[in-house]
Amino acid sequence: MVADGYAAVGDSAFMTMPFMGSGIEASMQAGKMLAETVIKTRKKGYSAKNLWAYQVAFYKKLGALYMAIDVAKRWALNLDPEYINWLFGCGAITSEDLKLLSTDENNEVSISPIEIIRKIGILLSNPSLIFGLLKTLVHAVHSLLVAISIPKKYSAKRVSKWQNKYESMI
Numbered sequence: 344m345v346a347d348g349y350a351a352v353g354d355s356a357f358m359t360m361p362f363m364g365s366g367i368e369a370s371m372q373a374g375k376m377l378a379e380t381v382i383k384t385r386k387k388g389y390s391a392k393n394l395w396a397y398q399v400a401f402y403k404k405l406g407a408l409y410m411a412i413d414v415a416k417r418w419a420l421n422l423d424p425e426y427i428n429w430l431f432g433c434g435a436i437t438s439e440d441l442k443l444l445s446t447d448e449n450n451e452v453s454i455s456p457i458e459i460i461r462k463i464g465i466l467l468s469n470p471s472l473i474f475g476l477l478k479t480l481v482h483a484v485h486s487l488l489v490a491i492s493i494p495k496k497y498s499a500k501r502v503s504k505w506q507n508k509y510e511s512m513i
């Protein structure tokens with residue numbers, strides 16, 4: 344996202360929310376993070392090293408979560424359409440659940456423990472789906488952990504190592 348004298352924000356920096364395709368809010372939040380970094384570093388100059396704090400802030404707040412969601416999305420896109428119909432048709436996924444993915448800080452949607460148990464009960468009636476889902480969840484959490492382990496301080500070598508690990512997740 345950063346280079347000497349440059350910083351990317353928005354769709355060009357993959358800030359679209361993977362499941363919904365919305366990118367305006369994430370880009371505006373990123374814009375604020377970039378502005379804060381620019382203000383902090385204005386006396387030192389805008390090298391990739393100094394702008395790196397912006398990328399770290401974005402990954403901590405949204406990027407790592409988006410990575411995990413992206414992994415889940417890739418699994419969903421490769422599912423047999425019959426499974427997708429079943430997931431929505433039987434109530435395992437509802438429109439309220441999709442609201443949970445919103446990055447809106449005023450989002451007050453939550454999911455109750457009873458609702459979670461109800462969903463697990465529905466999913467258990469389809470064991471072939473459960474296996475793929477669990478595998479994807481483990482992969483998504485692993486991806487999130489890799490993404491969030493972004494080096495705090497810029498070093499080309501450490502960043503390149505992290506990038507290779509990050510890209511290997513997808």
Ligand SMILES: Cc1cc2nc3c(=O)[nH]c(=O)nc-3n(C[C@H](O)[C@H](O)[C@H](O)COP(=O)(O)OP(=O)(O)OC[C@H]3O[C@@H](n4cnc5c(N)ncnc54)[C@H](O)[C@@H]3O)c2cc1C
Nearest residue numbers: 352353354355356358359360363364365366367368369370
């Ligand atoms: C149909 C649709 C519905 C959407 N609905 C929502 C929604 O409800 N909520 C939401 O948050 N997001 C939504 N999005 C996503 C949102 O529009 C994008 O995430 C957001 O517009 C990204 O902003 P951006 O400035 O990064 O990129 P863009 O808006 O794509 O702006 C990039 C600009 O750069 C210009 N450009 C490209 N190449 C060059 C060049 N070489 N030289 C000069 N100019 C260039 C382009 O013409 C464009 O004007 C939707 C997207 C689509 C397609």
